[in-house]
Amino acid sequence: MSNQKLTCVIVDDEPMARSMVEAYVNKTPFLVLKKTCKNAIEAMEFLKEEPVDLLFLDIQMPDLTGIEFSKMLPKDTRVIFTTAFNQYAVEGFKVEALDYLLKPFDYAEFLAAADKANKWFALVRGNQQSLLSEEKEFLFVKSEYKQLRIKLADVLYFEGLKDYIKIWLKDNPKPVLTLMSLKTLEDELPANKFMRVHRSFIVSLDNVDVIERSQILINRQRISVSEQYKPKFLEFINKNSFNA
Template sequence: MNNLQPLACIVIDDEPPAREILGRYIDQLPTLQLQAQFGNAIEAMTHLHQHQVDLVFLDIQMPQLKGTEFLKALKNPPPVIFTTAHPEYAIEGFELDAVDYLLKPIRFDRFLRAVNKVSNIKEHKPADIAPVKEERNQPSFVYVRADRKMVKVMLNDIHFVESMKDYVKIFTNEQVIITKQSLNSVEAMLPEQQFVRTHRSFIVSLSKIRSYTHELIQIDNNEVPIGKLYRNEVLKMLS
């Protein structure tokens, strides 16, 4: 039995429907406890100075003070999960060491993945929850920073993604895009129904797989390895 205390979290978003959705999601997880909700970052700042908060769900585009500016102003911020309808802010969010980035409209399964990352950081064991059926409104593209600009990448064009130390190479139909960010941050941006992590250094598009074995995946003329730690999950998805 897990006797650990749930994570005390707050929601900061100027849109009431967005706060309502997140509040409903939070109530479904015994590992989370909603402490408060705020319509702007100024009110939340006062609350953070007076209470212990374990997790913040933070909208980026808000009046008065943007979520990214709010986070920069905090001396010792708790873990933050950004929420926004604007994918072009993703890179800035990860540069501020956010745990994850949720694109509105937020699906519960994607919300759960983000929360589990925080649970791992806090050494909480996430509750066993049944898989959630896929919802509509899947994103069709992501933005990544390359060549000093934000580049739109259509998800259907991505073949696979490879990590190279501090950089990530995204192999698409027409080009290879190199962006300075972690593979984990790229993985968080990609729908798990379309992509799978096969190795600590690789993510592949399920639709681009030509063939596979227990150790390798064939995509065009490229062979992508399947790591031992990922093998069971990968083969389960492919079968």
């Protein structure tokens, strides 16, 4: 089991429901509440600035339903649906929700769902994630039932796809696909060699060919630098620029 806590947001248009789930989150040791939101629009704006691991998300809300909102979430954010209507269960699982809580639910039911999420993240961050060497010169990744040794010097960039990562390598037209979250990988890669520049991309700084406005060119692939990561990337450019 991972010792890393899960950050979460509660989204529900009913004040009493928000208060109940907030109380449950606060008494659960491995959960850290970042915000409670009264609708999906408010949550969407918050997540643009601060992505989290887990959403406790009501389904039937005005303007944008929980099901609709779940399809728009960042790739590394997972959902536990909370709703008073059991007819949404099948649809909830179709959008890959980790669990489905039918209101009114007690703390035992909530804890069971939260524990399922905790185990899921532990799996992604632990047993099936990359095993990095202490020297950080290579990593082992599980791909197609094999452990592949990947030299970090050969990596061009990492591309996040929901629960998976594509590893793009030099002299290899096809990427290596592995189960892992981009956030977990970002925390473990050497910061002087790799930088996250977009919600979906971590680039090898040694392999950046051209920087043009807010885009990076690596091996003929253009990657946008998003606003969230631009200050850190500009700092890297300034530190490594020579202005005559």
